[in-house]
Amino acid sequence: MVDTVINKYLETQLALAKQKQVSKTTSKEDHISDKSKAAAGRLSKKQSKQKNQHRHQENHDKSSKDVDDEEEYVASSEDDCELRLPNIAGSSRSKHHVSKIVDDGDTKLYNDRVAKWRQSLSDVQSGNLSVPYISADIQYVLDGNKQPLESHELQNGLCIPNYIWKQLYRYQRVGVKWLWELHQSQSGGLLGDEMGLGKTVQVIAFLAGLANTDSLTRSGLGASIIVAPATVIFQWVSHFHYWSPSLRVSVLHQAGSHCGNHHKLIRNLHESHGVLLITYAGLVKYAKDLQARKWQYIILDEGHKIRNPETQVSKLVRKFDTPHKLLITGSPMQNSLQELWSLFDFMRPGLLGTHTAFMEHFAVPITQGGYANATEIQEATALEIAKALKAIITPYMLRRTKAEVQEFIHLPEKNEQVLFCALSQEQRDLYMGYLMSSTVRSILDKDNKLGDPLRARILVALSTLRKICNHPDIYLYEAFDDSQEVNEETFGHWKRSGKMSVVHSLLKIWHKQGHRSLIFTQSRAMLCILEQHLQKHQFKYLRMDGTVSVSQRQSMIKTFNENAEYLVFLATTRVGGLGVNLTGADRVIIYDPDWNPATDNQAKERAWRIGQQRNVTVYRLLSAGTIEEKIYQRQIFKNFLSNRILVDPNQKNVLTTSTLQGLFTLEELNCEGDTETASLFKHTKVAIHEKRKLNCKKNTLTLAKNKIAAMKKLAKQISRKIAKSAESKAAVTEDPREAYKKKRELTLHPPHQEEAPKVNTLDGKAVNAPFENVLSELDIINQHVKKDYEENLINETLNKAEVEVSCIEEEVVGNTENKVDITETLTKTNSDDNEKSRKRKHSESEPKIESLVAVKKVKLKKDKKEKDKNLNDDDYVLTKLFAKAGVKNALQHDVVVGLAEKEKRLRMKEEATMKAKKAVRALKFSS
Numbered sequence: 001m002v003d004t005v006i007n008k009y010l011e012t013q014l015a016l017a018k019q020k021q022v023s024k025t026t027s028k029e030d031h032i033s034d035k036s037k038a039a040a041g042r043l044s045k046k047q048s049k050q051k052n053q054h055r056h057q058e059n060h061d062k063s064s065k066d067v068d069d070e071e072e073y074v075a076s077s078e079d080d081c082e083l084r085l086p087n088i089a090g091s092s093r094s095k096h097h098v099s100k101i102v103d104d105g106d107t108k109l110y111n112d113r114v115a116k117w118r119q120s121l122s123d124v125q126s127g128n129l130s131v132p133y134i135s136a137d138i139q140y141v142l143d144g145n146k147q148p149l150e151s152h153e154l155q156n157g158l159c160i161p162n163y164i165w166k167q168l169y170r171y172q173r174v175g176v177k178w179l180w181e182l183h184q185s186q187s188g189g190l191l192g193d194e195m196g197l198g199k200t201v202q203v204i205a206f207l208a209g210l211a212n213t214d215s216l217t218r219s220g221l222g223a224s225i226i227v228a229p230a231t232v233i234f235q236w237v238s239h240f241h242y243w244s245p246s247l248r249v250s251v252l253h254q255a256g257s258h259c260g261n262h263h264k265l266i267r268n269l270h271e272s273h274g275v276l277l278i279t280y281a282g283l284v285k286y287a288k289d290l291q292a293r294k295w296q297y298i299i300l301d302e303g304h305k306i307r308n309p310e311t312q313v314s315k316l317v318r319k320f321d322t323p324h325k326l327l328i329t330g331s332p333m334q335n336s337l338q339e340l341w342s343l344f345d346f347m348r349p350g351l352l353g354t355h356t357a358f359m360e361h362f363a364v365p366i367t368q369g370g371y372a373n374a375t376e377i378q379e380a381t382a383l384e385i386a387k388a389l390k391a392i393i394t395p396y397m398l399r400r401t402k403a404e405v406q407e408f409i410h411l412p413e414k415n416e417q418v419l420f421c422a423l424s425q426e427q428r429d430l431y432m433g434y435l436m437s438s439t440v441r442s443i444l445d446k447d448n449k450l451g452d453p454l455r456a457r458i459l460v461a462l463s464t465l466r467k468i469c470n471h472p473d474i475y476l477y478e479a480f481d482d483s484q485e486v487n488e489e490t491f492g493h494w495k496r497s498g499k500m501s502v503v504h505s506l507l508k509i510w511h512k513q514g515h516r517s518l519i520f521t522q523s524r525a526m527l528c529i530l531e532q533h534l535q536k537h538q539f540k541y542l543r544m545d546g547t548v549s550v551s552q553r554q555s556m557i558k559t560f561n562e563n564a565e566y567l568v569f570l571a572t573t574r575v576g577g578l579g580v581n582l583t584g585a586d587r588v589i590i591y592d593p594d595w596n597p598a599t600d601n602q603a604k605e606r607a608w609r610i611g612q613q614r615n616v617t618v619y620r621l622l623s624a625g626t627i628e629e630k631i632y633q634r635q636i637f638k639n640f641l642s643n644r645i646l647v648d649p650n651q652k653n654v655l656t657t658s659t660l661q662g663l664f665t666l667e668e669l670n671c672e673g674d675t676e677t678a679s680l681f682k683h684t685k686v687a688i689h690e691k692r693k694l695n696c697k698k699n700t701l702t703l704a705k706n707k708i709a710a711m712k713k714l715a716k717q718i719s720r721k722i723a724k725s726a727e728s729k730a731a732v733t734e735d736p737r738e739a740y741k742k743k744r745e746l747t748l749h750p751p752h753q754e755e756a757p758k759v760n761t762l763d764g765k766a767v768n769a770p771f772e773n774v775l776s777e778l779d780i781i782n783q784h785v786k787k788d789y790e791e792n793l794i795n796e797t798l799n800k801a802e803v804e805v806s807c808i809e810e811e812v813v814g815n816t817e818n819k820v821d822i823t824e825t826l827t828k829t830n831s832d833d834n835e836k837s838r839k840r841k842h843s844e845s846e847p848k849i850e851s852l853v854a855v856k857k858v859k860l861k862k863d864k865k866e867k868d869k870n871l872n873d874d875d876y877v878l879t880k881l882f883a884k885a886g887v888k889n890a891l892q893h894d895v896v897v898g899l900a901e902k903e904k905r906l907r908m909k910e911e912a913t914m915k916a917k918k919a920v921r922a923l924k925f926s927s
């Protein structure tokens, strides 16, 4: 009886799902307007005209791109776009008064500063508490300590001033000792602590120690160079002036205080055993002069900038003749293992062999074993090689995560979510229009010739899709003729972009809640649109991108941190997202994803770091179903790869590489409202799944085990059948281009639609959902996912069915404590009355928020009709976003990238160690 009912149910679902698949594809073409087609056509022509110019320009830019992809020296395609954006009405930026930070390049200024510091120190020591200069030693005395000049001596004689040593966290002291050990063994190293844990402070403490030791033994700090991105150069200056005021630090950059030519500055600085601060671009410019002298230390801040071994700057830094080479970065490995080789080849030449040997014997096997479709032997080999690699690099790399040192720094909580935002109707139209354009068609139709032209076209097309995802106007103004008039009323309007609508809602709510935020976006064009929005709605803000002068950047950051009137700090991800401290904000929006996960990770860490007092929430916005989801999936794979080497070689991957065709589609949400990514991680992340189950089970009933087993078996059989037929289809049409042609043909000439099969009366949305999921997931299985994935998927699907059937049961029978037989439930549901179907309709129209623990919480609270005031800030925000701003889904980012599990393990370990210690103490006490 049970089997027949389930069988019937599953088969009707299969038919329904197939029918839905057809109707999905047929509806696409209808939505494309003439405007969209025309824009795509014009852009195609423009782009092909510009192609040659671009190619020429690319060659020209190549050498500068080598240097620094973040700074103002390089104009991205988005920057081009900005130049053509209309002048926004009333767009004068907020004026702010900031005092400039001055370095020690000018000898007189340096002497004045040191004199002021000395005087202030002596004043506070004699009881005068109001002094013009505040540094760590002065603060130390103000805090009631005496003898700031006493030192803490490490083994073998490094003397760190007490006022520094005592202010370091315990793990930072370990870091300083490690640097000292490297120094004694004449070795370079990589300080890779997570962002915001005080790497700068540790390095300064160590250098101050060397300088302090110098005065005693005459062997301490020699002239040294620190290379850093332009944005943080003056942050280094202010850190040095605070922690080690006597050291001379000069900036070799036009924003620095030195006058005259650079030879003089380099000579003066070298003679006074000071620290020369320089940008990566500056290093290339002055390489010859710098390499003509002997430097004791060369330190690369955000050292991942030399991750490409072929760039000019990577080659130049390797030529400095000193064993003391340090590299500082919170993101040691970002995209590939080759990058790790490049970093190590700078600071420990030869440790990882030659480039070719490393690639062949380490990088390739580890990467191959990381793909989800790797064979068992590939996986096992990758694991062992990853372990070996980790063992080789461990002595020269020190990396601590925030979770590991939380007991010392007590950071407030961080909540990081990925929000899948629906495209606006206009964006959908433009997106589909572009997908159907001759540009995309030529990419998918033409022979896959290797070489630049196809690659260049793909890059241009992907970048165009990303523009549409951000805001239609960024795309439209590129596509339209220059003569066309700009409508200032509608230009950049928030309602025309799905993600902008979310930003609009977020800012409004956060303003009321008293939060301040950072907004990062990849392009200056988008920055302009966001800026215009802030102006229109009278939010006080600061904006930082490559056009802001280097000397202004640190002061601007200081102003934002100290002045709560500024509600928003707007920045491009690459300029404002690296190395700086923006703890004045406790909310972060990553407006668009970068292909490189480290870029987004760096940006979001600006607020969640030492010095932050409030809980931090980060939202990563993705346009649902678009290229942005694919980029996010790619980020997860890269994260996995770096974690495998840096954290845990046993880490499992869940994604594979995307096919080209996959990049150029607009995925529909499945019937549960899940995007592809949300649906992928729903099935693979146990933490989410279990919590959901738990949440739901609290209020629902469980099914008898044997019934579930029967259901699983049956579903497995049917799913295999589907898989087989899909496989045989795939075998016939192996060429993806053929498949795409067919799909297009189907879109243009839809077949006559069959009538939808009659659906079981049990067909509430909840029961309907799992089967359609099986169908969409089978695509993935057939393409590239391991065999046992199918097993997991079925289990997951059925577990979910179990939960959801129980939800329906609850709806049907109310709150009963007893177990209910599935047959009973089905019968009851079959004979359902109108009232119940009305109830189901109601629940269908509610936004579906699967896979998200936090959202589940929201729903439960909502169900209980508890008012908004009872929800915490984030829950409240999510409720609003789901209700109004077109957010389709949300994932917990830490769970997706596997960090949450690691943190859980760490916490468990800590707790277990504590218990063990207690047990030992109790034993001692008892005896």
Ligand SMILES: Nc1ncnc2c1ncn2[C@@H]1O[C@H](COP(=O)(O)OP(=O)(O)OP(=O)(O)O)[C@@H](O)[C@H]1O
Residues within 6 Å of the ligand: 167, 168, 169, 172, 193, 194, 195, 196, 197, 198, 199, 200, 201, 202, 329, 330, 578, 579, 580, 581, 605, 609, 610, 611
């Ligand atoms: N021991 C300490 N006492 C007080 N403040 C500290 C200490 N260590 C670090 N900080 C503060 O923490 C913040 C982050 O430090 P820092 O900029 O050195 O981090 P980082 O690891 O270099 O970050 P990123 O990787 O983002 O560049 C700074 O504001 C710094 O002043």
